[in-house]
Every structure is written in C-alpha cells, then in structure tokens.
Amino acid sequence: MAQAKPGGERQVLESMYSMIALVFILVACVELCDAATVVDVYRLIQYDISGAPFGSRLANLNHHAGSLQFAPGSDLSRTVLIIPLRELNISFVKEYITQNQPLGGLLFLLPQIFNIENRERAKSNHQTDGVELLKNDLAELEKLLIHSKIPYPVYFAFEDDDIEAVLADVKRNDATGQPATATTGGYKLVVSVPEPKKRASPTITNIQGWLSGLKTDGDANQLPTIAIVASYDTFGAAPALSVGSDSNGSGVVALLEIARLFSVLYSNPKTRGRYNLLFGLTSGGPYNYNGTHKWLRSFDQRQRESIDYAICLNSIGSWDNDLWIHVSKPPENAYIKQIFEGFSNVAEELGVKVGLKHKKINISNPRVAWEHEQFSRLRVTAATLSELSVAPELLESTGSLVDGRPFVNEAAIIKSVKLVAESLARHIYGHEGKNVQIFADNSSLAVNPSYIKSWLDLLSQTPRVAPFLSKNDPCILALKKELEDHTDEVNVQHEVLDGMFTFYDSTRASLNIYQVASVTFDLLLLLVLGSYLIVLFSFLVITTRGLDDLISLFRRPPQRKVKTA
Amino acid sequence: MTVFHFFNCAILTFGPHAVYYSATPLSEYDTLGTSVKAALVYLGTALVKLVCLATFLKVSDNESFDPYQEFLKALIGFIDVAGLYFALTQLTHRNISQNHKFQAVGLGWAFADSVLHRLAPLWVGARGLEFTWDYILQGLEANANLVLSISLAALGSLMWLRKNKPKTLIPIIYTCAGIVATMPSITSYLRRGLGWHFPEVVGFQLFTSLVMAFISWQLFAACQRPSA
Numbered sequence: 097m098a099q100a101k102p103g104g105e106r107q108v109l110e111s112m113y114s115m116i117a118l119v120f121i122l123v124a125c126v127e128l129c130d131a132a133t134v135v136d137v138y139r140l141i142q143y144d145i146s147g148a149p150f151g152s153r154l155a156n157l158n159h160h161a162g163s164l165q166f167a168p169g170s171d172l173s174r175t176v177l178i179i180p181l182r183e184l185n186i187s188f189v190k191e192y193i194t195q196n197q198p199l200g201g202l203l204f205l206l207p208q209i210f211n212i213e214n215r216e217r218a219k220s221n222h223q224t225d226g227v228e229l230l231k232n233d234l235a236e237l238e239k240l241l242i243h244s245k246i247p248y249p250v251y252f253a254f255e256d257d258d259i260e261a262v263l264a265d266v267k268r269n270d271a272t273g274q275p276a277t278a279t280t281g282g283y284k285l286v287v288s289v290p291e292p293k294k295r296a297s298p299t300i301t302n303i304q305g306w307l308s309g310l311k312t313d314g315d316a317n318q319l320p321t322i323a324i325v326a327s328y329d330t331f332g333a334a335p336a337l338s339v340g341s342d343s344n345g346s347g348v349v350a351l352l353e354i355a356r357l358f359s360v361l362y363s364n365p366k367t368r369g370r371y372n373l374l375f376g377l378t379s380g381g382p383y384n385y386n387g388t389h390k391w392l393r394s395f396d397q398r399q400r401e402s403i404d405y406a407i408c409l410n411s412i413g414s415w416d417n418d419l420w421i422h423v424s425k426p427p428e429n430a431y432i433k434q435i436f437e438g439f440s441n442v443a444e445e446l447g448v449k450v451g452l453k454h455k456k457i458n459i460s461n462p463r464v465a466w467e468h469e470q471f472s473r474l475r476v477t478a479a480t481l482s483e484l485s486v487a488p489e490l491l492e493s494t495g496s497l498v499d500g501r502p503f504v505n506e507a508a509i510i511k512s513v514k515l516v517a518e519s520l521a522r523h524i525y526g527h528e529g530k531n532v533q534i535f536a537d538n539s540s541l542a543v544n545p546s547y548i549k550s551w552l553d554l555l556s557q558t559p560r561v562a563p564f565l566s567k568n569d570p571c572i573l574a575l576k577k578e579l580e581d582h583t584d585e586v587n588v589q590h591e592v593l594d595g596m597f598t599f600y601d602s603t604r605a606s607l608n609i610y611q612v613a614s615v616t617f618d619l620l621l622l623l624v625l626g627s628y629l630i631v632l633f634s635f636l637v638i639t640t641r642g643l644d645d646l647i648s649l650f651r652r653p654p655q656r657k658v659k660t661a
Numbered sequence: 662m663t664v665f666h667f668f669n670c671a672i673l674t675f676g677p678h679a680v681y682y683s684a685t686p687l688s689e690y691d692t693l694g695t696s697v698k699a700a701l702v703y704l705g706t707a708l709v710k711l712v713c714l715a716t717f718l719k720v721s722d723n724e725s726f727d728p729y730q731e732f733l734k735a736l737i738g739f740i741d742v743a744g745l746y747f748a749l750t751q752l753t754h755r756n757i758s759q760n761h762k763f764q765a766v767g768l769g770w771a772f773a774d775s776v777l778h779r780l781a782p783l784w785v786g787a788r789g790l791e792f793t794w795d796y797i798l799q800g801l802e803a804n805a806n807l808v809l810s811i812s813l814a815a816l817g818s819l820m821w822l823r824k825n826k827p828k829t830l831i832p833i834i835y836t837c838a839g840i841v842a843t844m845p846s847i848t849s850y851l852r853r854g855l856g857w858h859f860p861e862v863v864g865f866q867l868f869t870s871l872v873m874a875f876i877s878w879q880l881f882a883a884c885q886r887p888s889a
Contacts (some may be wrong), residue, residue, distance in 0.1 A: 132791055284790060286790070610789075610791045610792075611791060611792055612791070612792055613666070613792040615665075618665045618666055618669060622668075622669055625672055625673050625676070629672070632677060632680050632681075633680045636680065636684035636685050637685075640684070640685040640686055641685070
C-alpha cells in the first residue's frame with residue numbers, strides 16, 4: 097500500500113507537468129489574425145510557354161504599402177505600389193516592367209464593375225464614356241502583364257471603403273516625402289500563401305451531345321451529321337476572375353439554346369430531321385484549340401467523313417449589326433457558298449449583315465487562330481461565326497478581365513441563335529430560299545430569352561481556366577447535365593493539355609493590411625515608460641522613506657571602501 | 662518589432678506593482694507573503710463572483726445600459742469588498758504595522774486583478790503586427806486600478822481594523838469606500854450609458870483614482886493623529 101501511493105503521486109505530478117507543458121505550447125502558438133483590413137485579392141497568372149516564363153513569379157507578399165505619389169528616386173524594392181485603375185499611367189508601368197526595376201509588389205485596384213462576385217454590377221450603367229476608357233486601360237494593362245515576366249507578386253483587388261481609406265492614408269504619408277519603412281510606420285501588406293507549384297497534368301474535358309436524326313428503312317448508309325461547336329474555357333490575366341462572358345460564354349449559351357430548340361423539334365418523329373446533330377463543348381480553346389484537335393482525333397474516319405459541315409461559335413455576345421463567317425476553304429467552294437448563302441438569307445430577314453472572311457491555314461504553323469481550322473486540317477468543312485473581324489493573336493480575346501457581364505448583350509446572343517438555328521433548320525428540312533420562319537417569335541419554338549439570360553449570368557460568375565478545372569468540376573458537370581437534357585447521348589472525354597503550356601497554382605488569396613508603428617515609436621515608448629517608472633520609484637522612496645534613503649541607494653560602494661581601509 | 666510592443670505594454674501594466682513593492686518599506690519588512698495571500702483571496706472572490714454572475718445575470722445582445730442588470734452587477738461587486746475584508750482581517754499576518762498591512766494587501770489585490778484581466782489580452786493581442794492604442798490604455802487603466810485598490814484597502818483597514826476613529830469622519834470614510842467599491846459600475850455606465858470612448862474612460866479612472874488616493878491619505882492621516 098505504501099509503495100502504491102508514491103507511484104500514484106508521481107503519476108499525478110507527471111500528468112500535471114504534461115498539462116502545464118501543453119498550456120505553454122498552446123499559449124506560445126496563439127497567433128490570431130488581427131489585421132484591421134482583410135481583402136480578397138486575385139493573383140496574376142503564372143505560366144510557361146515551352147519553358148519561357150511569363151506572368152508574376154512570386155505569390156508571397158510582406159512589404160510596406162506605397163502609392164504613386166512616392167518621392168522620385170526612392171528605393172521601392174521593399175514597397176508594394178497600390179495603383180487604382182482610375183489613376184493608371186500605363187507608360188509608367190510599362191517602363192517599370194520592361195526595365196526590370198526592382199519593386200516589392202504591385203496591387204491594382206479595379207472598379208467594382210469588373211468584380212464577378214458583385215451582383216449589382218450588371219445593372220449599372222455600362223455605356224458611360226468613363227467606363228470605356230477604363231476598359232481600354234485595363235485591356236492594355238492585361239496585355240502588358242500577360243506577356244511579361246515579372247519577378248515580384250502582382251495582385252488585383254476591387255475598390256471598397258476599407259482599402260480606399262488605407263490608400264488615402266498612404267498617399268498622405270507619401271506626400272510628406274517619407275517613404276514607409278520599418279522606422280517610419282505606415283501600412284504593411286501581407287499575403288501568406290505557400291509557394292506556387294506547377295499544375296501537374298492539367299486536364300481538358302470535351303463534352304459532346306449527339307442528337308440522332310430520323311433513319312427511315314430505306315437508308316442504308318449513315319445519316320449525315322451537322323456539328324455545332326463552341327469552346328467553353330477561358331484564359332486571362334487573373335485566372336480566378338476569367339469568366340469570359342463574351343469569349344466564349346456567349347458561344348456556350350448560344351449552343352445550349354440551339355440544342356434545346358432542336359431537341360424540341362427532334363423529340364417528335366414527325367419533325368425529326370434527316371440529319372444527326374452533334375453538339376460539342378470543347379476545352380483548350382486559348383491554347384490553339386488543343387481540345388478540339390484531340391476531340392476530332394478521337395473520331396474514326398467514317399464518323400469524321402459523315403460530318404457534312406461544322407459551325408463553330410466564338411464571341412457572339414456584343415455585336416450590333418455585323419457578323420462574320422470565317423472560313424479556311426476558298427469562298428468559291430460549293431459547300432462554303434451554300435453555307436454562306438443560307439446564312440445571308442436569314443440574316444437579311446433579321447436585318448443584320450453577315451460577311452465572309454477567308455484565311456488560309458498554314459499546316460506548318462502550330463498557331464490555330466479559329467476553331468474551324470482544326471476541322472479543316474482534318475478535311476472537314478467548317479466555318480466560325482464571330483463578331484470579331486480579325487483573327488485574334490495567341491491568348492487574346494480569350495476571356496480577359498474586361499470581358500464581363502455588363503459588356504455582353506443578350507439581344508445579340510438571341511439574334512445569333514435565331515440566325516444559326518434558322519439557317520440550320522432550313523438546310524436540314526430543305527426549305528432553303530423559302531420565306532418560312534421555323535423559330536418564329538411567340539411560337540412554341542421561340543428563342544427563350546430567360547434561358548439565355550440565366551445561363552449567361554451563371555457563366556459570368558464562373559471562372560473557367562482549363563488547367564484549374566478538375567475532371568469533376570461543378571461547371572463541367574452542369575454543362576454535361578444540360579446537354580443530357582437536350583440530346584440523346586452525351587460523352588465526356590478527358591485529355592491532358594499539351595506540354596507546351598505549364599501553369600502554376602495559387603490564384604486567389606487574402607490580403608491582410610496591418611497598420612504598423614515604427615521602431616522609433618517603440619523605442620520612444622520604452623524611454624517614456626522607463627522614465628515614468630524611475631520617477632514613480634523616486635517619488636515613492638521619497639514619500640515613504642525620505643530623500644536620504646534615495647541618495648543612500650547611490651552612495652553605498654564608496655562607504656564600504658572607507659571602512660576596509 | 663511587436664514582441665517589443667508587448668514588452669512595453671507589459672512593463673506599463675505590471676511595472677508599477679514591482680516598483681511600488683521595492684520602493685516603499687514593504688520590501689524591507691518582507692511583506693511578500695501577505696501580498697501573495699491577498700492575491701489568492703482575490704482569485705477566490707473572482708471565482709465566486711463569476712458563479713454569481715453566471716447564475717443571476719441575463720446575457721443581453723446589445724451594448725446598452727440596463728439599470729437593473731448594472732444594479733445586480735454592483736451588488737455582486739460587493740463580494741469584492743467582502744473578499745478584501747476577509748484578506749485584511751482573517752488572514753494571520755506576522756506582526757506588521759497596520760500601515761504596511763493595507764498596502765501589501767492592496768498591492769497583492771491589484772496585481773492579481775491585473776494578471777487575471779489584462780495578461781491574456783496582452784499576450785494574444787499585443788504581439789500581432791497590427792498596432793492599436795488599446796494595450797497602452799489598458800496599462801494606464803492597470804495603474805489607476807492599483808491606486809484605487811490601495812485606497813480601498815486603506816479605507817477598509819480604517820473601517821475594520823482601527824477601533825478608535827473620530828466620530829465625524831466615520832460617514833466620510835464609509836461614503837468614500839462606497840464610491841471606490843462601485844467604481845466598476847460607474848465606468849461601465851460611462852462606457853455604455855453615455856457612450857464614452859476608451860481613452861476618455863481611462864482618463865476619468867486615472868483622475869478619480871488620484872483624487873480618491875488623496876482623500877483616503879488625508880483620512881488615514883487624520884485618523885492617525887489621535888493615537889499618535
């Protein structure tokens with residue numbers, strides 16, 4: 097019994113020690129986020145093309161804030177410049193980037209109209225001149241940033257009251273000529289994220305929907321097919337904000353509506369056409385239509401040959417009266433003539449103009465500017481319907497920051513849908529040249545504006561940069577489900593994006609803005625407190641023990657020496 | 662440089678207690694044991710107050726001033742006074758003069774109060790990057806609290822330990838003690854009812870603590886004279 101007790105006591109002591117140790121560890125680890133302001137920020141894209149680096153190469157940020165009113169000649173290598181878009185001087189930024197001037201970081205403040213998460217923005221007035229200028233500035237800035245290699249972090253944020261107040265403060269401090277450093281206080285911007293890593297094996301997902309035509313007993317061969325294709329993924333300066341409402345959200349929405357209309361027609365065997373319809377939502381659009389290429393390669397020769405022609409939709413959301421049909425086969429080609437005439441007739445009835453543009457393809461050049469070129473390379477007749485009159489450059493018109501919901505016109509998409517659906521239907525049912533309205537307004541086959549609006553709104557809130565979409569991303573599953581509703585058979589194809597492009601993750605983060613006091617302030621405070629305590633000490637000694645005691649505190653050593661001598 | 666700031670605020674909050682102990686004759690008479698015992702008594706009273714507050718008080722959502730709740734809080738605040746009474750009278754001290762006893766008890770009381778109420782926020786908050794004036798103001802509040810505790814202990818010792826007091830001074834002593842004891846209620850009324858900001862409340866506390874200290878010093882000296 098006597099031996100059990102000390103053992104028990106020891107156990108209690110040990111558990112107490114471990115409790116105390118745990119408390120100490122917990123106490124030491126407590127690090128609350130106590131920033132005055134926390135802002136959502138979106139990082140500039142970081143990517144390599146064949147090993148050549150582009151975009152912002154760093155993500156971590158821990159520097160003082162500065163504004164454009166900095167004193168000329170000051171060292172900015174440990175400063176983050178906060179630049180609102182409204183005060184942007186593009187030549188200044190260009191100079192800084194191209195001359196590789198050292199900078200701690202860049203933070204661009206964009207007006208709320210470009211914020212994809214802002215529900216109010218679609219209703220705001222987007223036709224004012226001010227917005228046009230801002231759009232142009234932002235487009236130019238994006239182009240500059242995407243094609244430069246920037247060795248410091250670049251972030252985008254949206255204007256709100258907190259950050260505006262911080263910026264006003266920073267400007268005021270800068271105007272006095274003192275740059276913010278550790279000794280002068282100011283604001284510190286901190287973003288702590290792990291080092292950006294490469295996205296290994298980014299997948300691109302193609303979704304196809306097949307609507308079978310009416311096969312009568314007399315048909316021995318396969319029915320001919322008409323394909324309608326649109327690429328749904330985007331690429332922009334800030335991948336977390338690349339929603340691409342016009343490029344190519346408008347194309348996707350138009351494709352879905354056309355699929356819906358034809359599914360209504362094809363649901364009844366009496367109105368089912370003698371053509372199969374193939375709807376393709378392809379990915380990898382900005383990267384030379386890599387996904388379309390892989391999708392077409394997955395068909396066998398017979399299926400490819402059965403495709404009569406393909407219509408690719410690209411950016412049909414913000415045009416007024418002019419659309420373009422881009423082809424790679426010469427315009428004298430009989431098929432091209434037929435397609436173009438069909439479209440022109442319907443266009444005339446709708447009161448719009450359709451033009452034909454021919455661009456030869458160069459097999460040796462890997463650059464694929466339009467989606468129909470991938471079809472043409474495999475000997476399939478195809479054309480692209482677009483509001484753009486000139487072929488875009490690589491990574492241009494692929495869903496940038498300026499491509500947002502307020503700048504897309506539902507009426508334009510509705511007109512495009514009418515144009516394409518009517519032309520296709522007249523070809524399928526053999527009513528070419530006749531004045532008959534299959535998809536007339538106020539009929540059961542009318543184009544549904546609320547369907548278009550709701551899908552456009554949804555796509556304008558969903559960033560769709562392909563390397564950052566997983567195989568089962570909700571966006572991809574939603575598109576798949578929608579096609580399943582309208583078509584007979586849906587297939588999903590997952591491929592790996594070609595190795596020429598490499599992407600790095602870390603696309604959005606939280607920025608903490610701390611108001612920091614300078615080191616001199618802390619030293620001053622220490623001095624004040626030290627003197628306060630000394631004064632308090634002397635006061636207490638004098639009042640309770642008398643002045644002699646205070647003096648005797650400083651006089652002890654000499655007295656001892658006298659004694660020993 | 663934020664551990665630096667924590668260090669600064671810590672010496673502002675706890676420095677005066679150490680300075681008081683070493684500067685006055687308390688250190689010569691080795692009254693540390695009394696202070697420690699007073700601190701433990703404070704812990705006990707804090708626990709009892711917590712239980713009473715939890716049992717009797719409703720939790721309100723808004724920061725407004727509810728007179729009934731504040732009255733209840735003031736009543737529970739008198740448990741503080743009871744604790745002080747216990748510390749002054751019941752604890753067996755060695756033969757220390759009354760003068761030093763109340764100082765030691767007041768010091769231990771104020772130190773325990775500072776540690777309990779201010780150490781945790783200081784450790785968690787002052788070490789961050791963000792700079793606010795709150796922790797410096799909290800330190801000043803701790804100083805005011807020290808002065809108030811010592812004056813309350815002085816008045817308490819006058820009330821309960823000194824047997825022969827001049828008759829005229831007794832009501833003054835009791836009113837002053839009452840004012841000092843209800844100081845927490847007064848500050849919370851100022852903060853919530855009148856909407857004063859933290860710096861103004863701390864300024865008020867510093868001012869009243871100095872005034873109360875002066876008054877209690879005069880009372881103590883006045884009571885000292887007949888027996889001298």
